[in-house]
Amino acid sequence: MTVNRIIQLLRTGQPNETVTVQGWVRTKRELKEFTFVEINDGSALANLQVVLNPDLSDYETILKQLNTGTSVQISGVLVESPAKGQRIELKASDVKIYGDADAETYPLQKKRHSFEFLRTIGHLRARTNTLGAVFRVRNACAAAVHEFFQERGFLWVHTPIITSSDCEGAGEMFSVTNFKLKDIPLTESQQVDYSQDFFGKPAYLTVSGQLEAEIMAMAFGNVYTFGPTFRAENSNTSRHLAEFWMIEPEMAFCDLEGDMDLAEAFLKHIFKSVLEQCPEDMEFFNERIDKSVLETAHNIINNEFGRITYTEAIAILEKADKKFEYPVSWGLDLQSEHERYLAEEYFKKPVIVTDYPKDIKAFYMRLNEDGKTVRAMDVLAPKIGEIVGGSQREERLDLLENRMKTLGINPEELWWYLELRKYGTVPHAGFGLGFDRVVQFMTGMGNIRDVIPFPRAPQTIEF
Amino acid sequence: MTVNRIIQLLRTGQPNETVTVQGWVRTKRELKEFTFVEINDGSALANLQVVLNPDLSDYETILKQLNTGTSVQISGVLVESPAKGQRIELKASDVKIYGDADAETYPLQKKRHSFEFLRTIGHLRARTNTLGAVFRVRNACAAAVHEFFQERGFLWVHTPIITSSDCEGAGEMFSVTNFKLKDIPLTESQQVDYSQDFFGKPAYLTVSGQLEAEIMAMAFGNVYTFGPTFRAENSNTSRHLAEFWMIEPEMAFCDLEGDMDLAEAFLKHIFKSVLEQCPEDMEFFNERIDKSVLETAHNIINNEFGRITYTEAIAILEKADKKFEYPVSWGLDLQSEHERYLAEEYFKKPVIVTDYPKDIKAFYMRLNEDGKTVRAMDVLAPKIGEIVGGSQREERLDLLENRMKTLGINPEELWWYLELRKYGTVPHAGFGLGFDRVVQFMTGMGNIRDVIPFPRAPQTIEF
Numbered sequence: 001m002t003v004n005r006i007i008q009l010l011r012t013g014q015p016n017e018t019v020t021v022q023g024w025v026r027t028k029r030e031l032k033e034f035t036f037v038e039i040n041d042g043s044a045l046a047n048l049q050v051v052l053n054p055d056l057s058d059y060e061t062i063l064k065q066l067n068t069g070t071s072v073q074i075s076g077v078l079v080e081s082p083a084k085g086q087r088i089e090l091k092a093s094d095v096k097i098y099g100d101a102d103a104e105t106y107p108l109q110k111k112r113h114s115f116e117f118l119r120t121i122g123h124l125r126a127r128t129n130t131l132g133a134v135f136r137v138r139n140a141c142a143a144a145v146h147e148f149f150q151e152r153g154f155l156w157v158h159t160p161i162i163t164s165s166d167c168e169g170a171g172e173m174f175s176v177t178n179f180k181l182k183d184i185p186l187t188e189s190q191q192v193d194y195s196q197d198f199f200g201k202p203a204y205l206t207v208s209g210q211l212e213a214e215i216m217a218m219a220f221g222n223v224y225t226f227g228p229t230f231r232a233e234n235s236n237t238s239r240h241l242a243e244f245w246m247i248e249p250e251m252a253f254c255d256l257e258g259d260m261d262l263a264e265a266f267l268k269h270i271f272k273s274v275l276e277q278c279p280e281d282m283e284f285f286n287e288r289i290d291k292s293v294l295e296t297a298h299n300i301i302n303n304e305f306g307r308i309t310y311t312e313a314i315a316i317l318e319k320a321d322k323k324f325e326y327p328v329s330w331g332l333d334l335q336s337e338h339e340r341y342l343a344e345e346y347f348k349k350p351v352i353v354t355d356y357p358k359d360i361k362a363f364y365m366r367l368n369e370d371g372k373t374v375r376a377m378d379v380l381a382p383k384i385g386e387i388v389g390g391s392q393r394e395e396r397l398d399l400l401e402n403r404m405k406t407l408g409i410n411p412e413e414l415w416w417y418l419e420l421r422k423y424g425t426v427p428h429a430g431f432g433l434g435f436d437r438v439v440q441f442m443t444g445m446g447n448i449r450d451v452i453p454f455p456r457a458p459q460t461i462e463f
Numbered sequence: 464m465t466v467n468r469i470i471q472l473l474r475t476g477q478p479n480e481t482v483t484v485q486g487w488v489r490t491k492r493e494l495k496e497f498t499f500v501e502i503n504d505g506s507a508l509a510n511l512q513v514v515l516n517p518d519l520s521d522y523e524t525i526l527k528q529l530n531t532g533t534s535v536q537i538s539g540v541l542v543e544s545p546a547k548g549q550r551i552e553l554k555a556s557d558v559k560i561y562g563d564a565d566a567e568t569y570p571l572q573k574k575r576h577s578f579e580f581l582r583t584i585g586h587l588r589a590r591t592n593t594l595g596a597v598f599r600v601r602n603a604c605a606a607a608v609h610e611f612f613q614e615r616g617f618l619w620v621h622t623p624i625i626t627s628s629d630c631e632g633a634g635e636m637f638s639v640t641n642f643k644l645k646d647i648p649l650t651e652s653q654q655v656d657y658s659q660d661f662f663g664k665p666a667y668l669t670v671s672g673q674l675e676a677e678i679m680a681m682a683f684g685n686v687y688t689f690g691p692t693f694r695a696e697n698s699n700t701s702r703h704l705a706e707f708w709m710i711e712p713e714m715a716f717c718d719l720e721g722d723m724d725l726a727e728a729f730l731k732h733i734f735k736s737v738l739e740q741c742p743e744d745m746e747f748f749n750e751r752i753d754k755s756v757l758e759t760a761h762n763i764i765n766n767e768f769g770r771i772t773y774t775e776a777i778a779i780l781e782k783a784d785k786k787f788e789y790p791v792s793w794g795l796d797l798q799s800e801h802e803r804y805l806a807e808e809y810f811k812k813p814v815i816v817t818d819y820p821k822d823i824k825a826f827y828m829r830l831n832e833d834g835k836t837v838r839a840m841d842v843l844a845p846k847i848g849e850i851v852g853g854s855q856r857e858e859r860l861d862l863l864e865n866r867m868k869t870l871g872i873n874p875e876e877l878w879w880y881l882e883l884r885k886y887g888t889v890p891h892a893g894f895g896l897g898f899d900r901v902v903q904f905m906t907g908m909g910n911i912r913d914v915i916p917f918p919r920a921p922q923t924i925e926f
Contacts, residue, residue, distance in 0.1 A: 003716065005616060005684075022684070022716040024887045042683030043616065071887040073716065098716075099858070099888030106886050123879035124886065126682035135683065139618040146609050153468060153506065155602040160917040161624070161691045162637075162668075162706055164924045174625075174661070175644060176637050176668065178695045181655045184644050192644045198637070198695055198705065199924040205625075205639065212917055212926060219589035220505030220598065221468075221485070227691065228624045232641045232661055242661065243625055253466065253485040253536065253561075395562070416586035416926055423569050423587065424487045424534040425562030454623040454675055461627045461662040463675060463879055 003073075007044035013078050013088050020075040021048060021090065024127060025101075027110050028066050037066055039074065039090075042126075045133050045280045049081060049089040050074055062095050068109055069101025069127075115450050122454055122463040130289065133281035134451050137274055138439045144273035145226055145247055145435070148266055154222040154249060159209030161228065164201050165413060172232040173204035174242075205230035210430065211364075211417055213250040214393065217428055218420050224249040226435070234458050238447040241436060243456035250430035256366075256375045256392040259429035260352050263379050263388045264305045266433075267350070271297045274442060282443075290444025296383045297442065299349055306351035308342075310334075310373065313353050316346055333360045334378075336385045343380040350381045363403050364417075365391040366427075377431070384441045390431025397421035466536075470507035476541050476551050483538040484511060484553065487590060488564075490573050491529050500529055502537065502553075505589075508596050508743045512544060512552040513537055525558050531572055532564025532590075578913050585917055585926040593752065596744035597914050600737055601902045607736035608689055608710055608898070611729055617685040617712060622672030624691065627664050628876060635695040636667040637705075668693035673893065674827075674880055676713040677856065680891055681883050687712040689898070697921050701910040704899060706919035713893035719829075719838045719855040722892035723815050726842050726851045727768045729896075730813070734760045737905060745906075753907025759846045760905065762812055769814035773836065776801075776816045779809055796823045797841075799848050806843040813844045826866050827880075828854040829890075840894070847904045853894025860884035 004019045013019065023041030034054065038047035052059065052066075066072070073096040081089040103109070107121050108128065118125040125131045146156065162176050178198035179185070185193040194201050209225035216223040225248040232242065249266075251258060275282055275297055286294045308316070317328040317338055322345070326335040334342075334353070343351050355373040358365070365374035375392035394400045400421055404411055411418060439451040449455035454463045467482040476482065486504030497517065501510035515522065515529075529535070536559040544552040566572070570584050571591065581588040588594045609619065625639050641661035642648065648656040657664050672688040679686040688711040695705065712729075714721060738745055738760055749757045771779070780791040780801050785808070789798040797805075797816070806814050818836040821828070828837035838855035857863045863884055867874055874881055902914040912918035917926045 022889075069887045071716075071889040098890065099884070099886070101886040121879075123678045123681075123882060126679055132682060135618060135620070135679070139620070142619050142621075143609065143613050146606065150606050155598060156605050157598070157602070157916055158605075158691070158708055160706065160919060160924075160926070162693075162919050162924065172641070174639050174641055176639055177644060178635070178637055179644065181638060181640060181642065181644075181647050181665075182649075184647060186645075198697075198921060199919070200922040201924065202644075203924055215586045215926070216589055216598070216916060218586075219595060228621070230625075234661070243623065245621055253534075416584075419586060421562070423562070423564040424532045426485075426534040427561065453620055453679060456623060456625050456662070458661060459663040461623075461625065461664065461666055463623070463678070 005043040006039065006041045006046075006048045009048060009078065009088065009090075010044055010046055010086075015078055015080050015088065017078045018075070019078060019090065020073060022073045023048075023071070025066050025068055025070045025072060027068060028063075030063065035063060035066075039072065040127075040132075042132060045129060045284050046086070049083065049086055050076070050092050051079075051089055052092050052095070056092060056095065062097065065097050065100050067101050067103045067106070069106045071098040072096065073098065115447060119449060119455070126453065129284065131450065133278070133284050134439070134443055134445060135453065137278050137281050137443055138451060140274045140277040141270050141439055141442065142226075142435070144270045144277075147273070148269045149224045149249065152222065154224045155216065155220050157209075157213060157216040157223045157225055158227065159206070159212040159225050161206055162199070162203050163206045164199065164203055165211070166202070166204055173207060174230055174232045176203040176205060207231060208246065208248065208432065210248050210250065210432065211414070213248050213430065214417070214420060214428065217250040217252045217430070218424070218426070221252045222249070236458050238449075239437065239440070241448055241452065241455055241457055244452070245435040246432055247435055248430060248432045250428065252426050252428045254392075254429045255427050256354060256377060256429055259390050259392060259431060260305075260307060260354070260377055263352070263377070263390060263431050264350075267379065267381075267387065268301050270438070271300050271442065275301075285443045292383055293442065293444040296381070299382055303349035305379065306347040306349060308351060308353055309355040310353055310357065311355065313338075313342055316342065320346070331357050331359070339378070339380040339385040340382070343385070344382040348382065350379060352377050352379050361391070363407050363409060364393050364400070366394045367399055367403070375429075381441075387438065387441065388431050388433045390429065392427065392429040395421055395425045395427055397425065468506040469502065469504045469509075469511045472511060472541065472551065472553075473507055473509055473549075478541055478543050478551065480541045481538070482541060482553065483536060485536045486511075486534070488529050488531055488533045488535060490531060491526075493526065498526060502535065503590075503595075505595060508592060508747055509549070512546065512549055513539070513555050514542075514552055515555050515558070519555060519558065525560065528560050528563045530564050530566045530569070532569045534561040535559060536561070578910060582912060582918070589916065592747065594913065596741070596747050597902070597906055597908060598916065600741050600744050600906055601914060603737045603740040604733055604902055604905065605689075605898070607733045607740075610736070611732045612687045612712065615685065617687045618679065618683050620672075620676060620679040620686045620688055621690065622669070622675040622688050624669055625662070625666050626669045627662065627666055628674070629665070629667055636670060637693055637695045639666040639668060670694060671709065671711065671895065673711050673713065673895065674877070676711055676893065677880070677883060677891065680713040680715045680893070681887065681889070684715045685712070699921050701912075702900065702903070704911055704915065704918055704920055707915070708898040709895055710898055711893060711895045713891065715889050715891045717855075717892045718890050719817060719840060719892055722853050722855060722894060723768075723770060723817070723840055726815070726840070726853060726894050727813075730842065730844075730850065731764050733901070734763050734905065738764075748906045755846055756905065756907040759844070762845055766812035768842065769810040769812060771814060771816055772818040773797075773816055773820065774818065776805055779805065783809070794820050794822070802841070802843040802848040803845070806848070807845040811845065813842060815840050815842050824854070826870050826872060827856050827863070829857045830862055830866070838892075844904075850901065850904065851894050851896045853892065855890065855892040858884055858888045858890055860888065
């Protein structure tokens with residue numbers, strides 16, 4: 001027996017077609033003559049309307065069990081729907097019930113639930129319209145990421161999750177250990193005896209796969225990571241997760257211009273691909289969640305990104321006819337309000353800001369001739385702010401060593417990273433982008449905890 | 464300037480084409496009249512042979528710098544190669560050197576290195592023939608995984624890496640904490656005061672995303688995970704990693720037959736796709752690493768998998784004209800030698816063994832009518848042994864609760880997993896497959912540490 005996915009029936013199903021669907025009851029509406037049941041199978045935002053006539057065998061028994069949440073298989077014939085807003089409906093000839101859902105206790109009754117409440121039922125919330133749409137978009141976006149890079153010959157590389165390197169300075173790291181926490185072995189000098197731990201030294205959850213991606217780029221040219229990364233920051237905000245997915249392409253023989261070109265093409269591709277793959281879901285977000293998400297998407301897709309240096313950006317901000325909360329001054333980092341002013345009000349489209357002061361950027365970024373700025377870039381988008389951060393990397397051994405020394409980074413910890421500059425070093429560049437944030441911006445969801453199936457945050461580890 | 468990837472030139476480059484390549488010198492051979500340099504850019508196993516003539520400007524200077532490992536950009540014209548084994552070569556007209564590699568210290572001189580030694584230079588080993596081929600195959604296989612599931616409408620779901628659930632019994636788990644290990648806060652009763660830790664309770668690295676994938680399947684029908692999983696087992700073997708990538712599809716409205724069908728189609732797809740995408744790399748493995756890898760791949764692709772029950776398998780093994788090290792008896796688990804006998808000698812093709820005794824399988828597998836066996840399946844392949852393990856899940860609440868009680872699993876820990884059986888439960892099934900092991904078997908590599916870029920194992924966390 002072939003089972004039909006509801007999204008296909010809604011898009012291309014024809015009257016008189018005999019079909020079978022499997023899914024969950026969303027609502028039931030009993031009329032005198034017959035009963036409407038809305039079925040959802042997760043393939044689409046919309047439900048398939050099913051008409052149950054009293055001539056159906058066991059009509060009364062079936063009706064009693066068809067509560068919201070009940071799992072069913074229904075066969076029948078598609079007919080034109082007289083109702084507004086739907087092309088077809090299913091006239092049921094056979095209904096099989098797999099599992100019911102007690103109307104008294106099933107939490108997802110037909111009413112609006114707050115996203116806060118839905119987070120407490122993470123095992124059920126994907127069955128709602130909004131979360132269902134989020135996870136379809138998330139999948140489409142993730143698939144578009146792989147498609148983009150694979151088409152261009154980039155290798156997906158699996159960089160390590162557990163790492164011994166804590167010197168990247170991207171934030172606080174979680175420790176990973178095989179010790180019983182109640183019983184940590186100490187050395188004679190009362191230090192933790194890591195030699196007895198699984199890895200023989202302190203181990204952490206990675207904050208970035210970039211340094212290892214550079215290794216792989218030095219062998220294959222173009223590579224990308226797409227995997228989980230972690231921050232142990234106690235940030236209880238709507239934009240922070242302790243566990244999130246990151247994408248980090250890295251290109252050998254590439255400078256910052258090539259890096260910007262890739263970032264622009266990449267963002268256009270993923271937004272375009274999601275609009276094509278999930279038009280109904282994106283319409284839904286635009287109507288119900290944030291009326292600007294389609295505009296934001298089209299703005300990214302249809303505009304050539306602006307490109308200015310940090311120094312130019314500061315000049316623009318200083319001249320701006322606008323009062324900012326945070327000060328604007330060469331040497332200070334751009335705040336979210338500055339980034340949004342540049343993208344939303346000044347450029348009215350995405351803009352890439354380059355060549356930031358070295359002191360506000362990471363140690364591995366390539367120093368410019370001026371000795372003050374580095375070849376960093378941030379992509380700022382309207383309504384979003386910073387969406388991508390990248391740089392050309394410092395490929396010159398002596399300059400990198402100096403920079404690490406200045407910042408107090410132990411070169412022995414990163415001996416292998418330095419050796420990449422010693423043996424066949426090449427100009428190279430890459431960027432990072434937080435996948436969950438992209439999905440958040442794409443869908444307009446207010447809280448990042450609602451775009452990942454099982455969010456991890458302070459005091460938050462259920463499911 | 465367009466840069467050409469060497470794999471494209473080797474496959475389709477034509478004489479008289481003007482091209483530019485970027486890569487690293489593998490070898491240099493100085494002859495009286497001219498010099499041969501072999502360039503590799505990571506796109507292909509084979510190098511591009513470049514001919515440098517003395518009329519090149521700075522010929523002598525360039526020659527001195529072109530050591531093994533030097534990074535270069537070379538432009539010129541393709542010409543037919545008089546040499547055996549290569550169709551074309553590149554006559555250089557312009558050579559740009561990015562970074563040299565000191566012939567005295569660069570570890571990858573032209574000679575064979577042991578894989579053990581190469582593991583100590585994880586930042587360079589991807590530049591060797593074998594590891595380069597491994598990581599190309601790994602990428603092609605990973606891309607084939609996504610392709611397979613996306614084409615079939617499965618959603619890629621990101622299940623959590625950090626989890627509070629330790630009851631799955633799949634092995635020892637790493638602890639994740641934000642405590643300083645030197646200074647673990649204790650409660651008055653001298654227990655670890657987890658309320659002060661980041662998540663407010665004990666946290667671990669996941670051993671499987673299956674239970675959460677089941678949540679998502681109950682909303683979307685078909686889903687899959689593809690992400691890192693962890694085991695803190697002190698297994699210093701050639702087949703174990705502490706951190707490895709796993710693929711776990713889960714299908715709602717699916718029984719064990721559907722699960723077996725999916726596993727068979729999936730394995731055929733990934734092996735076929737890698738043979739198509741990386742024919743040169745696979746030939747290389749077959750010649751240099753394991754002379755059976757192509758045969759194994761074709762065996763998987765071209766045969767309909769056998770299907771027998773565990774009980775039938777035991778009967779076959781008991782009748783086998785072969786002395787096994789481990790005993791064969793109904794109720795005991797199959798050992799590797801038994802699995803290989805079944806696949807290699809008896810069936811001579813992949814075989815799926817189903818319906819194992821419940822006592823040797825996980826708590827979530829569906830109990831058969833006999834009350835003794837569960838709807839488990841293992842796919843066994845010649846030369847490989849078990850490659851996939853899966854099951855139909857127990858979707859009946861009372862039976863699942865009973866099973867958990869018997870095994871001492873606290874139902875409160877898995878309240879949400881049980882509620883999936885309470886609200887719209889459906890028959891569902893899935894399987895898991897260790898991605899690194901598949902790559903190991905596909906390539907014939909002896910040690911699994913050589914198929915993942917930066918292996919994590921006991922005392923092993925470098926890079």
